Amino acid sequence: MAALVLHSLVRWFIMFFGLWTVVNALTGVFGKRPYTPSDNRTNLFFMISCDIQLLIGLILYFTGPWFDKLKDLGNNMKDANNRFFTMEHLVMMLVAWILVHVGRTVVKNTEGDAAKHKRSLIFFGLVMLLIIAAVPWPFREAIGRPWFRWFN
Ligand code: HEM
Numbered sequence: 001m002a003a004l005v006l007h008s009l010v011r012w013f014i015m016f017f018g019l020w021t022v023v024n025a026l027t028g029v030f031g032k033r034p035y036t037p038s039d040n041r042t043n044l045f046f047m048i049s050c051d052i053q054l055l056i057g058l059i060l061y062f063t064g065p066w067f068d069k070l071k072d073l074g075n076n077m078k079d080a081n082n083r084f085f086t087m088e089h090l091v092m093m094l095v096a097w098i099l100v101h102v103g104r105t106v107v108k109n110t111e112g113d114a115a116k117h118k119r120s121l122i123f124f125g126l127v128m129l130l131i132i133a134a135v136p137w138p139f140r141e142a143i144g145r146p147w148f149r150w151f152n
Contacts, residue, residue, distance in 0.1 A: 002151065003056050003059050003060050003063070004060060004149060005149045005150060005151055006056050007053065007056045007057060007060055008145070008146070008148065008149040009148075009149070010049060010052055010053045010056065011053070011135060013045075013049040013052075014046070014049045014050060014053060014131060017042060017043075017045045017046035017049055018046050018049075018124065018127070018128045018131065019128070020042050020046075021039075021042050021043045021046045021120065021124045021128075022121065022124055022125050022128055024038075024039050024042055024043075024117075024120070025039075025117050025118075025120040025121035025124060025125065026121060028113070028114075028116075028117030028120065028121075029114070029117045029118055029121055032114065033113070033117070034113045035113040035116040035117060035120075039116075039117075039120070043103075043104060043107070043120065043124060044104070046100065046124065047100050047101065047104055050096070050097050050100050050127075051097075053093075054093070054094075054097050057090075057093065061090060066082075066085050066086045066090075067086075069082055069086045070086060073086075080141075080142035080143060081142050081143050084136065084142075084143040085136075085143070088134065089134050089136070092130055092131075092133065092134035093130075093131065093134055095130060096127045096130040096131050096134070099123055099126060099127045099130070100123070100124070100127045102123065103119070103120070103122075103123025103124055103127065106119050106123060107119050107120050107123070
């Protein structure tokens with residue numbers, strides 16, 4: 001399914017721009033750098049990748065078997081794979097998505113380079129931790145998915 005391939009792929013854009021954003025914030029805080037348009041652009045791309053991923057995720061959620069499983073929640077929550085894709089992945093990623101937007105607004109409305117970098121580190125760092133924790137990496141027991149997928 002094309003949406004699944006895209007969802008798997010966009011994860012790497014999120015990792016790329018997310019890590020770049022966090023590295024920028026770290027060098028900003030510890031290197032006492034000014035907050036530049038390039039810092040702003042990097043976290044904008046991070047946010048846009050998250051927006052695209054949310055959209056594809058919603059398509060997967062409502063066109064796949066997951067949403068239906070909410071009807072028999074009791075039984076489905078006993079299965080780790082069902083529980084993960086029906087609830088855990090969705091909730092953690094939604095929180096991450098909200099925080100990336102809140103983070104951009106907070107940083108935009110913050111005065112001073114040092115304070116902007118510090119808030120970037122707090123918000124975007126937290127977002128990255130949440131996303132990394134909620135991705136079904138191949139080594140995750142019961143819920144693991146491949147590193148890459150491609151169209152066939
Ligand atoms: C924002 C960061 C997100 C990341 C990095 C992410 C990453 C992933 C990855 C890597 C997979 C496994 C894909 C595969 O099997 O190759 C996956 C599966 C899935 N994701 Fe996400 N996801 C995100 C957000 C969301 C959101 C917000 C939703 C729901 C609204 C969602 C719904 C799903 C569903 C339903 C599946 C399972 C698809 C299926 O096999 O039927 N994801 N996600």
